[in-house]
Amino acid sequence: MKVKVLFFANLREQLGTGVEEVDLPDSASTVAGLRMQLMRRGGAWQDVLADMKVVRVAVNQDMAAANAPLNPGDEVAFFPPVTGG
Amino acid sequence: MKVSVQTEDFDLGLEVLDIQQDNRIGAVASFVGQVRDVPMTLEHYPGMTENAINKIVEEARSRWKILDFTVIHRYGDLQPNDQIVLVAIASSHRADAFAACQFIMDYLKTEAPFWKKEHHPDGARWVNALEADDKAAERWRGLKQQRLLKP
Numbered sequence A: 001m002k003v004k005v006l007f008f009a010n011l012r013e014q015l016g017t018g019v020e021e022v023d024l025p026d027s028a029s030t031v032a033g034l035r036m037q038l039m040r041r042g043g044a045w046q047d048v049l050a051d052m053k054v055v056r057v058a059v060n061q062d063m064a065a066a067n068a069p070l071n072p073g074d075e076v077a078f079f080p081p082v083t084g085g
Numbered sequence B: 001m002k003v004s005v006q007t008e009d010f011d012l013g014l015e016v017l018d019i020q021q022d023n024r025i026g027a028v029a030s031f032v033g034q035v036r037d038v039p040m041t042l043e044h045y046p047g048m049t050e051n052a053i054n055k056i057v058e059e060a061r062s063r064w065k066i067l068d069f070t071v072i073h074r075y076g077d078l079q080p081n082d083q084i085v086l087v088a089i090a091s092s093h094r095a096d097a098f099a100a101c102q103f104i105m106d107y108l109k110t111e112a113p114f115w116k117k118e119h120h121p122d123g124a125r126w127v128n129a130l131e132a133d134d135k136a137a138e139r140w141r142g143l144k145q146q147r148l149l150k151p
Helices: A009-015 A031-039 A043-050 B012-019 B048-063 B094-111 B131-149
Strands: A002-007 A019-023 A056-059 A075-079 B002-006 B027-034 B040-044 B068-074 B076-078 B083-091 B114-120 B123-126
Touching: A002 A009, A002 A031, A009 A043, A009 A075, A009 B114, A019 A031, A031 A043, A031 A056, A031 A075, B002 B048, B012 B027, B012 B068, B012 B083, B027 B094, B048 B068, B048 B094, B068 B094, B083 B094, B094 B131
Parallel strands: A002 A075, B002 B068
Antiparallel strands: A002 A019, A056 A075, B027 B083, B040 B076, B040 B114, B068 B083, B114 B123
């Protein structure tokens, strides 16, 4: 199944991409499964996504836990802790 | 009742005038955040940002009597002294207005998807989230629990 994946702030810069479509096997249809698949690309992907203490996740524009389930067409965003205000 | 995420500046006086029309209103509290000494670029997550702010405001409205409100957060390139954020709350009494204003600001700092990149003379760097901001938001959770225990 396909999901839309977004990256923001320093993650976007370090990964060199802000948005892409990722094809995910049904057996890996959670945030954790998506993250593992991206980390297997190695290099910056492995480094940036390894430490979930400094990476936040949102599914369909709502904050989500690392084990949240995913459905086809979901929008998943990875970003650092927020610093607005 | 307005939430706006925008690049344009805002006028505190005009925004307050907008929310003080109802004659049940006896208090308006407002907060303006502005850039200190370093120019910055503010990035945000369009769509989620508005959702997050609306949720924070809804939570505030469940806790205090808010008659009208305006929340404006800017993004894009900002210079020292530029205004970043406005929270203005209109209530019948000052306690609700003050508390709701501070609550919304504390949660904006930890829940709304904005990221600041500072442009220092020696290069640009992303601002790290502060533990103090998490603590500021955290203390409202404790207060909610106390309220639930003692209705």
